[in-house]
Amino acid sequence: MMKPASILLVEDNPMDVELILDAFKEARLDNEIQVAKNGKEALDFLFGTEKYADRKKYPLPDIILLDLKMPGIDGHEVLKKVKGADKLKRIPVIILTSSQEEGDRAMSYDNGANSYLVKPVSFDSFLDVVKQVADYWLTLNIHPPMD
Numbered sequence: 428m429m430k431p432a433s434i435l436l437v438e439d440n441p442m443d444v445e446l447i448l449d450a451f452k453e454a455r456l457d458n459e460i461q462v463a464k465n466g467k468e469a470l471d472f473l474f475g476t477e478k479y480a481d482r483k484k485y486p487l488p489d490i491i492l493l494d495l496k497m498p499g500i501d502g503h504e505v506l507k508k509v510k511g512a513d514k515l516k517r518i519p520v521i522i523l524t525s526s527q528e529e530g531d532r533a534m535s536y537d538n539g540a541n542s543y544l545v546k547p548v549s550f551d552s553f554l555d556v557v558k559q560v561a562d563y564w565l566t567l568n569i570h571p572p573m574d
Contacts, residue, residue, distance in 0.1 A: 432489035432565045433459045437469040437505060438523075439497040446550065447492070447523075450557040458565065461488065466500025469493070470508055473515055488518060490564055493540075495524040495531055503534055510539030517571040519564060 438444045444462055451460060463469035471477040472485060479485040491509065495502035502522065509515045519541040524531065532543050544560070547553045 431456070431458045432570075433461070433486065435461050435463060435469065435472060435488035435491045437463045437466070437491065437493045437497075437502065439465050439494060443494070443546065446553055447557070450550070450554045453554055454558050454561060456557070456561050456565070458561075461485070466497050466502065466505045469505050470500065473509060474512070487515070489570060491518055491520045492523045492560075493520055495522060495526055495535070503531075503538060506535065506538045506540060519568070519570070521560065521564065 436444065436447060438447065444464075448460065448462075451458065461472065463472050469491075472479045473487070473491075475482055475485070493502045493505060502524065506520055506522075509518065509520060516539070520539065521542040521544060522535045522540045523544050523546060525546045526532075527545050535543050542564070544556060547556055
């Protein structure tokens with residue numbers, strides 16, 4: 428049996444982090460979820476720098492859930508760096524944001540996002556989104572080879 432996919436959640440809002448983690452628990456998904464609280468921390472994690480240099484302790488994720496609107500290094504910049512790096516570009520990146528702006532959506536896809544989801548307001552709706560993400564990205568989708 429394959430191990431559950433590992434997820435890097437990049438989210439600066441503690442309430443949204445809690446909501447997402449609660450939705451994964453409620454959906455009975457046992458994926459390992461690492462949380463990066465901002466763009467810099469996400470890049471440190473993904474490139475194995477700073478406190479994330481130990482790849483045995485902090486292996487690359489199988490999927491990234493990425494918020495766009497963060498102070499400092501925003502989600503667009505994280506996405507560009509991930510998709511521009513040979514060792515990271517095949518990791519699926521799902522944008523999970525409150526932004527419904529067409530410009531954000533276009534820029535995300537232009538920069539290589541694999542999916543774009545708008546955060547729902549209610550917990551039940553959020554739970555539905557998590558289940559659908561899990562069904563497709565963590566179950567049905569066949570991930571690219573990671574060399």
